[in-house]
Amino acid sequence: MRFGYDYATLRAAEQRALANCAPDALLKQAARKVAAVAIADLKADGFFVPGSVIAGLIGGGNNGADGLYALAYLARRGAVAQALVLHPRPPAGALAAAQAAGVRIHFFGAEDDSARPLTETETARLLSLARSAGIWIDALTGIGLTGQLRPRLQQVIKLLREEAESSPKPPTVIAVDIPSGIPVVSETETTWGALPAEIIPADVTVAMGGASSPLWLPPASLQCGTVEELDLGFDLLGQPARTIVVGREDLPDLLPPADAWSHKYNRGVVTILAGSENYPGAALLAASGAHGQTAFSADLRAAALTAVHPGMVRYVGPPALQQLVVASYPRTVVSADLSAALLKSDAVVCGPGWVGEGRYSQLREILKFAQTEGVAVVLDASALDLFARLYQDSPATMAAAPTMITPHLGELRRIGDALGLVGEPNPVKLGARIAQLAGVVVLVKGHQSVALTPAGQAYTAPPGSPLLARAGSGDILSGILGAILAIRGSCGIAAADESLALSAMAATILHSESVNVGN
Structure with missing residues (x-):
């Protein structure tokens, strides 16, 4: 797993590290990494370092110092290193080191007029220098950026972005810490x-x-x-991570394997409520995900076979849909009696194509059972509108049951509107606010899905296949997720928020993989 931290945590760790080393030692170490990335890029494209033109976009503070020291290393290797200094007070020590190494320094604007835009002459000179370089080292703004950029930096970033986008051979852009313009903190929050x-x-x-x-x-x-992370000895062990990134390599740790004593009742029982007269396919798709009827690449096949083959898949629905599900998946145990089915469940999936009379009272029964027994519940699709209604009627019931909702962006905004969270443009932040307000885990589905917990943590995985944006894709995902939660629950892993979020990431990785190989 990889981790992301908020500004305060990173800044405190940096200050502790800086206090225990020689002046600028960490900055020089960081600069060597940036220079190494630039050299690797040149070699990959068949170029030599001597004679290659590299431009550094230099701001202030440690970020600007990293860029200047990186240019100094590259200049000593023979590169034509150009420092485009766009801050009125660049770091003095790093600037002197760059000049001594032969870096060509170009200043834009004087200290007393840093707020004014660049003149036409300055703009032409900036773009000419940038255009001549095959690599840009972006050291303009760092992780401490708060709020809006100053007018000059806004202008410069817009000019350089447009230059890169319009170029027949765009430069390779290497960002120091974070691409310039992206804030890590607003005035009050992440x-x-x-x-x-x-x-x-x-x-x-x-x-x-x-x-x-x-x-x-x-x-x-x-x-x-x-993203390449450089270990600078920051003491982050034990510090709370704001973001947790789950990768394919983490799946074996998240998916408990079967053993010689496993049987259908102790290997996880997932109960599915899905489908209706108008949406019969939703029942089949959710069941296919829970049964593991998807294809996986060779390196994930073993993990997938463990993850999405629970001991039993139960389906609760009308007789016509029961027959349809059993015809496709004969190992499914079907029932029309929700209460009886719940008693043997380790996880419940509810919602894909699930419309009709009595659904609201059934959802209340499911959540009360989950609250009592600690069984994880996944609410998807049609159940999401009922979720908003149930939260308004009985917020305590919702918060007490281990629940995950799995909206796509349109559903997320409808839920936000229903809960009074109107006008939030950022879907991840909106998901975080819903999670905190309702006390549930929110899986925001998309090209890169994110699970948000009530405690304010975000779990994510690498971006998935664009083919995920198809009707029925979420139904399959809900089945895979229910199977994983049932297996983990049967192994004694409590359905805590962290477990739900990690299970969601495992499911999204497996689902995206299955789509990539043809499902």
Whole structure:
């Protein structure tokens, strides 16, 4: 797993590390990493370092110092290193080191007029220098950016972004800590991956000492390119991570394997309530996910076979749909008696195509059972509208049951409106607010899905396949997720918020993988 931290945690760790080393030692170490990334990019494209033109976009503080020291290393290797200094007070020590190494320094604007935009002459010179470089080292703004950029920086970032986008061969952009323009904190809170109007998208982001949360959270994460973390000895062990990133390599730790003593009742029983006369396919899709009837690549097949093959899949629904499900998946145990089915359940999936009379009272029964027995409940699709109504009628019942809701962006906004959270444009932040308000885990589904907990943590996984944006995709995901939760529950893993969020990430990775290989 990889982790993302808020600004205060990273800044405190940085200050502790700086206090225990020689002046600028950490900055120089960070700069060597940036220089190494630049050199690797040149070699990958078949270029030599000597004679290659590299531009550094230099701001103030430690971020600007990292950029200047990186340019100094590259200049000593023979690169034509250009420092485009856009801050009125660049770091003096790093600036002197860059000049001594032969870096060409270009200042834009004087200290007493830092708020004014660049003149036409300055703009032409800036773009000419930037255009001549095959690599840009973005060291303009760091993780301490709060609120809006100053007018000059807004102008510069807009000019450089447009230059890169219009170029027939765009430069490789290496961001120091975070692409310029993306704030890590607003005035009062974490930005949850929000994007401002103007940023410089990066091909590679080098996170110094530890990664900030926006590097992992969409939409900001989609502008950060490949994230490379550099260990600078920051003492982050035991510090609370704001964001947890789950990867394919983590699946074996999240999916308990079967053993010689496993049988159908102790290997997880998942109960599914899905489908209706108008949406019979939803019952089949949810059941297919729970039964593991999906294809996986060779390296994930063993993990998938463990994850999505619970001891039993139960289906609760009308007789016509029971027959349809059993015809496709004969191992399914069917019933029309919800109360009896719940008694043997380790997880419940409710909602795909689930419309009709009596659904509200059934959902109340499910959540009361979950509250009493500690059984995880997944609410998807049609159950989400009932969720908003139930929260308004009985918020205590909702918060006490281990519940996960799985909205896509449209459903998320409808839930937000119903709960009075109107006008929040950032889906991750909206999901976080719903999670905190309702006391449930919220899985915001999308190209890069994010699970938000009531405690304010975000769990995510690498972006998935664009083919996930198809009708029925969420139904399959709900079945996979229910199977994982049932298996974990039967193994004695409590349905706590963290467990629900980790299970959601395992399910999204497996589901995206199955889509990639043809489902």
